[in-house]
Amino acid sequence: MEITITINGKQHSIHDGLSLSSLLRFLGINSDRVAVEHNMEIVNKNDFNDTVLKENDTLEIITFVGGGV
């Protein structure tokens, strides 16, 4: 079964029951230098494995880019 979640402002269909860490792996994102907000709450990196995504969840996945002042 598939569910719909919002990642960085866009809707995506993913497998039901996926954990946050599996999703990041599926997307090819190294979790070392990213941070994730799950339904507006920051997720501790130790909890990436145990965070299971549900229908209509919202994720913000951020990293660092070039920037200055």
Place this chain on the structure above:
Amino acid sequence: MNDILKIAGREIRSRLWVGTGKYKDFAETKKAIEASGAHVVTVAVRRVNITDRSKEGLFDYIDPEKYIILPNTAGCYTAKDAIRTAGLARAAGVSDMVKLEVIGDEKTLMPDNEALLEAAKVLVKEGFIVLPYTNDDPIMAKKLQDAGCHAIMPLAAPIGSGLGIRNPYNIRIILESVSVPVIVDAGVGTASDAAIAMELGCHAILMNTAIACAKDPVKMAYAMKMAVDAGRLAYLAGRIPKKLYASASSPLEGMIE
């Protein structure tokens, strides 16, 4: 020479801090940062591009083990957004420092000091090392220090303007008003601007555009390093007072007649 900058008890090995934006590519960013000798490097916090993972990332070029990474909250227009961005930056696990920016206006990119102070209070309470980007306003600098900020980062001129140190007198008053380090943030255009800020007694300078948008960023990075070092040394050496009339350097005795 034992002249080490400390912020929140941490030793900072350079007085020139640099941004990582506006460069042609990551290779140039890396070369310029190396030439600048900067120990502190500021970065922005943005969404991961999840559809195109082929692109290389900043940290493929800038080793976060080698530098002190200073995430900024650039682009935030409210205290809430700045607090949220700072929280995400810390959660990413490379730094608990934040260059706190709450911008008030798109055209000037001047800070919204009211919102800045509000965000600073929250972040200090949450245990961040808070370095706020603010106006060259001594009263605001004092309020930010009283809120627990670990340094004050007054602008010298608008971000990216290259106008130099517009109000050296205010910067001097800020230096007298607070005991935390004062780091000029934004407005420097060329090496002499950097030297002037350091000669005033500023503890460090953060710059991006002046280096990244110079015709030769790597050369300019090196020029800025030398200017910051020279300015600091001149400040420590203590300049002579300015006088209206001449004062001969050669002895007046023993002249031929």
